[in-house]
Amino acid sequence: GMLQALGVRLRDADGVELPPGGGALRRLAEIDLGPLAGALGGAEVVVACDVDNPLLGPRGAAAVYGRQKGADDGDLTVLEEGLTRFADLVAEATGRDVREAPGAGAAGGVGFAALALLGATMRPGIELLLDLLGFDGAVRGACLVVTGEGCLDAQTLHGKAPAGVAAAAARAGVRVAAVAGRLELSEPEWRAAGFAAAIALTDLAEQPGDSVTRAAELAELAGERLAGRLLPC
Known part of the structure; x- marks a missing residue:
């Protein structure tokens, strides 16, 4: 086409x-x-x-x-x-x-x-976008970077946005956490990709489908848990 x-x-x-x-x-x-x-x-x-x-x-x-x-x-x-x-x-x-x-x-x-x-x-x-956004300058002095996508899975490791953010933050010596709708990587896999923590909204949901219908609420809860676990630096 x-x-x-x-x-x-x-x-x-x-x-x-x-x-x-x-x-x-x-x-x-x-x-x-x-x-x-x-x-x-x-x-x-x-x-x-x-x-x-x-x-x-x-x-x-x-x-x-x-x-x-x-x-x-x-x-x-x-x-x-x-x-x-x-x-x-x-x-x-x-x-x-x-x-x-x-x-x-x-x-x-x-x-x-x-x-x-x-x-x-x-x-x-993600490399091109981070350049356009001036990420390397913005991340200096940061305590924590939070990134994410709909599903953190094997495809994430082949150059998708969260992996690129993790690599760029690592070069600046800043820890990275991931928030995803679903998490299909094992803890050793996501740690090897450079994430200090990874949280799935499906794991925070009380009922199937909550990760969609209550996404904003669950994302806020994920933020609270990350803050408790990783902050202060």
């Missing part, structure tokens, strides 16, 4: 442009990159990316993220075949193959398209 919006033509064997959707890529026979250079206007493309997955395989876009978006086993096979076909033809058209590059599997393969066809450079999303 991104490429087509920039003027790239993706056609099947009959010369018909492919419709939207990853499944259609299985029919891809021709990539027309002609309009792309003019569409970019000489712009430099920097991709902010918070995962390091390749495009294909067991850690690829379809296998890791497809099921999260509602794909079943049959859909995953179709998507993997389509992305493989896409990668093969892009490599043929450009003379370079970046399907294994870290981040190529981000956003359903948008990372791959940006690297391969837009000449993009890839930066960890």
